[in-house]
């Protein structure tokens with residue numbers, strides 16, 4: 001195999017191994033980044049919902065305390081405020097959702113689906129667990145859900161969620177006595193589940209990956225072409241000429257022709273030495289002839 005073949009095969013081999021390793025590691029980093037980005041989005045929405053809950057308890061409830069005595073106003077209920085505002089939010093961002101899923105909800109619309117119930121059961125088993133992240137496929141693409149446990153840490157919650165007789169009668173009129181009762185202090189009764197689409201971040205990750213790897217391949221191709229041109233003019237061509245000349249010298253057809261030496265690299269110093277060798281050889285031959 002010629003010098004060019006060996007050079008190209010070894011360079012290509014190194015590049016291929018490097019490209020495979022680079023692809024695996026960079027894809028992992030880019031995909032992890034996309035996932036982190038989506039989790040951050042979900043955490044932002046959760047924080048927003050918690051803020052709405054707090055605002056409702058601290059600002060709205062005291063304001064409407066008088067009116068609530070005569071007529072039950074769900075607007076003063078943190079769960080109602082958080083889910084209503086998030087429903088409006090989902091009008092602008094349709095694939096984003098927020099749910100306060102409960103095993104035994106006051107509002108049947110908040111009943112946990114089997115998958116959500118499994119998440120709640122996990123929180124109930126391990127009270128130290130504060131977040132569960134899950135992904136699932138939907139017709140609209142992969143979605144990621146970040147869930148947080150909803151634990152009854154405040155005894156005041158039980159006025160409406162322990163027994164129907166303790167709850168405001170006006171609330172029973174609206175919601176009935178069957179649902180959302182029997183909750184106990186420190187019990188995990190549900191989970192705040194924020195679901196965020198992943199396809200936007202995943203598509204972005206894909207295009208970053210393709211651009212990055214495409215760039216690396218392009219740079220390699222340009223480097224290969226440049227190195228091959230350099231190899232041809234600086235090494236292969238002069239060596240081939242020297243080899244032809246050596247053949248001619250050995251068969252006595254060389255005459256007085258010499259290499260034109262240009263530059264100061266190793267090849268031109270070899271050409272210089274070759275010229276000297278040829279000169280001394282021909283003068284030695286002349287001496288032999290005389």
Ligand code: HEC
Pocket residue numbers: 074077079080083100101102104105106107108110150151152153154156157158159160161171175180190
């Ligand atoms: C004044 C009565 C009242 C109090 C006090 C109250 N809730 Fe509720 N809660 C409700 C009502 C009514 C709903 C249903 C709201 C709706 O229709 O969205 C509800 C809904 C919820 C939900 C959503 C699941 C479901 O049952 O529909 C959660 C979770 C919840 N409450 C937790 C709490 C916690 C935690 C506290 C204490 C910080 C609390 N609640 C205090 C009346 C109350």
